[in-house]
Amino acid sequence: MNYRHHFHAGNFADVFKHGALVRLARALQRKSGGLLLLDTHAGRGSYDLTAAKQGDTLARAPEWPDGIGRLWTREDRPGELEEYFTFVKKLNGEHGSAADPAPRYYPGSPWLLRAVARAQDRVALCELQPDEYAALRSECLYSPRTTVQPLDGYTALRAMLPPPERRALVLIDPPFEAQDELARITQGLRDGLRRLPGGTFVVWFPLTERAGVAEFDREGGLRRAVELPPTLLVHLVVNPSAPNLKGCGLLIVNPPWQFDRELRPLADWLAGALAQTPGGGAELRWVVPET
Numbered sequence: 001m002n003y004r005h006h007f008h009a010g011n012f013a014d015v016f017k018h019g020a021l022v023r024l025a026r027a028l029q030r031k032s033g034g035l036l037l038l039d040t041h042a043g044r045g046s047y048d049l050t051a052a053k054q055g056d057t058l059a060r061a062p063e064w065p066d067g068i069g070r071l072w073t074r075e076d077r078p079g080e081l082e083e084y085f086t087f088v089k090k091l092n093g094e095h096g097s098a099a100d101p102a103p104r105y106y107p108g109s110p111w112l113l114r115a116v117a118r119a120q121d122r123v124a125l126c127e128l129q130p131d132e133y134a135a136l137r138s139e140c141l142y143s144p145r146t147t148v149q150p151l152d153g154y155t156a157l158r159a160m161l162p163p164p165e166r167r168a169l170v171l172i173d174p175p176f177e178a179q180d181e182l183a184r185i186t187q188g189l190r191d192g193l194r195r196l197p198g199g200t201f202v203v204w205f206p207l208t209e210r211a212g213v214a215e216f217d218r219e220g221g222l223r224r225a226v227e228l229p230p231t232l233l234v235h236l237v238v239n240p241s242a243p244n245l246k247g248c249g250l251l252i253v254n255p256p257w258q259f260d261r262e263l264r265p266l267a268d269w270l271a272g273a274l275a276q277t278p279g280g281g282a283e284l285r286w287v288v289p290e291t
């Protein structure tokens, strides 16, 4: 496992994933019953962006300037992104950096899930990489109703579902280092849905040839492998001419009712704000429509 999220923290993909994640949690929290917020591939919790220069392997340019860096001073953010952005500001504020000309800290999904959790919710975080796990564990030491485990995220889907709450929002956000990552995700969704058919599962994936997403995406691909309940798919393309990473996608299984209506303006606005070359955009479609 070579991957370190530090280098990517706060990039366009994080902004999109995290903006959508906060909205998803809030939409599910319209019901008062407790919710398990499960992050199968959690990372370290939050990131000091000045360390991003060190990257995961070689020293390279950090990615956050083309992500959260672009939003930092914009005044015209859509309402759908407001709470997410407030959280990023809050983390920076905790370190005295909220008024800086550029963001200095960036919250990972564990930080955001803990921020949205209500008194009746629980947060479960899995991270396999030892250094990332240690950092995450120390960040969560005094967090109420939060567990941190050095557990394989796909095993967690079997071990932690169904939860006593009978409701869950599950983020599946692997590094896509392994050749068979999509097959593992597919099996993970099958396992998760078998245990909790009404659970909401969010899968992040890169739009690259290498990830083999075209097959996963295609009508027949995932649908042939998993019996899907209502499922929404969104692509955010920021660099259509890139030879490798053109953008990213989110697959949302069992989204809250009419979630497409709030995701569309969020994705459209971000497609404009985060575009790196012309010709990109956001595309949203139901893989299995809600009824």
Ligand SMILES: C[S@@+](CC[C@H](N)C(=O)[O-])C[C@H]1O[C@@H](n2cnc3c(N)ncnc32)[C@H](O)[C@@H]1O
Pocket: 001, 003, 004, 005, 017, 039, 040, 041, 042, 043, 044, 107, 108, 109, 110, 126, 127, 128, 129, 132, 151, 152, 153, 154, 173, 174, 175
């Ligand atoms: C894309 S990063 C996670 C980013 C994080 N979810 C966020 O949004 O802030 C993927 C993480 O998964 C970890 N990882 C890799 N394989 C794993 C596995 N099988 N189970 C759990 N964690 C794993 C990596 O060490 C890495 O920290």
